[in-house]
Amino acid sequence: MRDSNADLFDPRTIMDSDCATGSLGPGPVSDSDFAFAFNDSNFSDRVLRIEIIPDLPETKSNGDGCTSIADWARNRKRRREDIKKDSDSMKRRRRRRRRCLLSHNSLAQLISVVNVQHFQGGGNDRVWNLRFFRAFNDWELAASFSFLHLIQSRIPRGVGSNSLCWGFNAVDILVHCEEQILTCSMPDTEDGEGYVNQDEEAVAMIEESPSGVGNHLNKHGDEAAPGNDGLWSMDCSAVLRVKTIHISSPILAAKSPFxxxxxxxxxRESEQRQVTLRIHASEEAALMDLLNFMYSNTLSATTSPALLDVLMAADKFEVASCMRYCSRLLRSMPMSCESALLYLDLPSSVLMADAVQPLTDAAKQFLAGRYKDITKFQDEVLNLPLAGVEAVLSSDDLQVPSEDAVYDFVLKWARTHYPKLEDRREVLGLRLGRLIRFPYMTCRKLRKVLTCNDFDPELTSKVVLEALFFKAEPPYRQRSLAADEASTRYHRFVERAYKYRPVKVVEFELPRQQCVVYLDLKREECSLLFPTGRVYSQAFHLGGQGFFLSAHCNMDQQSSFHCFGLFLGMQEKGSVTFAVDYEFAARSKPTEEYVSKYKGNYTFTGGKAVGYRNLFSIPWTAFMADDSLYFIDGVVHLRAELTIRQ
Incomplete structure (x- = not known):
């Protein structure tokens, strides 16, 4: 039974209907349907006054006029560019104003009375009426003239309740107006994005009837009201229209922490009947749909652009149930590369919400599946933004020849998109470098990592050392490390679906150039070889030449049955010849030690391979049997020793 002391209207309280299981598809998140009460004064205890102001110049609603995800994305990009342009301009104006405020601050604190008066002759001309505590000093005359010139351009319009017109640090000046004016606060900070970004946090004002018309000024030395320090409020945008909605505060409070x-x-303000919200024109349709959802658990929006607008509004007003609903609807729609990238490029506040996590996960899975074989779409992947590349490289199923190829691709992408070394090091160190699985890179490539200038030297030393320690671990320990990372974001020790199987290589220079190569194959990989398949190892080097191993399912020499074969090949490089002694061995039960299976020597030329068609001298069925001597914990362990002939 639910605690009787629980706050039923607290959205943190778990509602039984919200936790019901078994619901399929993007259905309602709650069984409660209060659609009949929406905007009905008989079932409402408050009035929501929605003030709609213009959008930024040359911008329009994300969903309005957008017929596709592409239109929505282009419009959002244009809005961001306009926001940045306006932000830079406003920063310059604020810096100029801040220099002026340094001298005006002391003068503002000398004001004892302030109001706005009409000229006695009538008309609409008005002036400030100021009285000061004392006369100006000689050194204050220039600043006083500038101060009076400044405030004359800030005369408010109309009458109504007292409202803040401007503030200089420790003093707030309240003016009596002839009509109610709608103001917006402009923080005096370096970052202007707080009030030019249309995706800012929601702001609400709870209003009451004017209680007095007297002029008021904080006394000299009194502490200013919290949050007004250094603020300059003014009528920065005209209201296009006002909508009035009858609302039920319990219903809205149960759905939204906001x-x-x-x-x-x-x-006291929380007890007032009228609540005012200010939104941009581009948010009007989405907000109305959101309010309707909070009553009925349904949306009228059916297109991706419209649902994205509602999703943004739901995030702004903290309606998690609507965010989940929009997320489910968007996931049920056909996804494209463009829409997937757009979902990953939503504002950080939206991306971090648990309700939207399934949508972003679906977008990542789509991109990872679309570009699974990265070698076929290398040009397309090179043009992806950072979030898209991260989604592709995070996949365990990425089909690449080896992790060396991933490393080369990451460097190429970073150099293309971040030409400045400082920026490139930052994105590699904090983002993309974590997606490279250095433990599965070849030792030859790890040496190059140590000398790569694109990475921070401290980082390269750390990842290479970690990779070498991992390579030195026994197989069971490597599997344990990979299992520990299965539920984490970055899978450093998890092996991808490489086209070429990773190998361990031990090299010797004396008394002769020699290398020992270890290749492990899982039972599942071997079963996929039947009847004529083959799997190749990653390249390894001896005497400056590249070699590889290949495991085959082939017919024996008499073509009487299938069997397991192992071959050694040299990568094709012109007409170079190379004489090598080689030996193949495999671990077998019961000792689980390596037992030699085949020895030989061969003079290689480019592209040639040599080996044994039936390495274990048994049919394929006996090799794959449950009681096979060569599978130890589901893995067959192979070893090849190569020595350069004198």
Whole structure:
């Protein structure tokens, strides 16, 4: 039974209907349907006043006029560019104003009375009426003239309740206006994005009827109201229109922490009947759909652009149930590369929400599946943004020749998109470098990593040392490390679906150039070889030449049955000849020691291979049997020793 002391309107309280299991598809998140009460004064205790202001110049609603995800993405990109342009311009204006405020601050604190007066002759001309505590000093005359010139351009319009017009640090000046004006606060900070970004946090004002018309000024030395320090509020945008909606505070509070805090903050304002929200015109349709959802658990939006608008509004007003609903609907729609990249490029506040995580996971899985064979789509993947490349490289099923190829691709992408070394090092160190699985790179490539200038030297030393320690671990320990990372974001020790199997190589220079190569194959990999398949190892080097191993399922020499064969080949490089002694061995039960299976010597030329068609001298069925002597814990362990002939 639920605790009787629990706050039923607290959205953190777990509702039985929200936790019901067995619901399929993007259905309602709750059994409660209050659609009949939406905007009905008979079932409402408050009035929501929605003030709609213009969008930024040359921008329009994300969903309005957008018929596809591509339109939505282009419009959002244009909005971001306009926002950045306006932000830079506003930063310059604020820096100029800040220099002026340094001298104006002391003058503002001398004001004892302030109001706005009309000229006695009538008309609409008005002036400030200021009184000061004392006369100006000689050194303050120039600043006083500048100060008076500044405030004359800030005369408010109309009458109504007292409202903050500007503030200079420790003093707030309140003015009596002839009509209610709608103001917006402009923080005096270096970063102007807080008030030019249309995706900012929601702002609400709870209003009450004017309680007085007297002018007021904080006394000299009194502490300013919290949050008004250094603020300059003014009528920065005209209201296009106002919508009035009858709302039920319990319903909204149960769905949204934003409204819950607004209605239950314990202050006098939380008891007022009228609540005012200010939004941009581009958010109007989405907000109305969101409010309707909070009553009915349904949306009228059916297209991807419209659902994205509602998703953004739901994030802004903290309606997690609507975010989950939009996420399910978007996942049920056909996904494209463009839409997947757009979902990964949503604002960070949206991406971090648990309700949207399934959508971003689906987008990552789509991109990982689309570019699974990265070698076929290398040009396309090179043009992907950072979030898209991360989704592709995070996949365990990425089909690449080896991890060396992943490393080369990451460097090529980073050099293309981040030409500056400092930026490139940052993105490699914090983002892409974590997606390279250095333990599965060849030792030859790891040596090059140590001398690569694109990475921070401290980072390269760390990852190479970690890779070498992993290579030195026994197989059971490597599997344990990989299993420990299965539930983490970065899979450093998890092996991908490489086209060429990783090998361990031990090299010797004396008394003769020699290398010992270890190749492990799982039972599942061997079963896929039947009847005529083959699997290749990654390349390894001896005497400056590249070699590889290949395991085959082939017919024996008399073509009487299938069997397991192992071959050694040299990578094709012109007409070079190379004489090598080689020996194949495999671990077998019961001793589980390596037992020699075949010895030989061969003079290689480019592209040639040599080996034994029936390495274990048994049919394929006996090799793959459950009681096979050569599978130890489901893995067959092969070894090849190569020595350069004198």
């Amino acid at each position: 409204f819950y805090k607004l209605f239950s903050n314990g202050m």
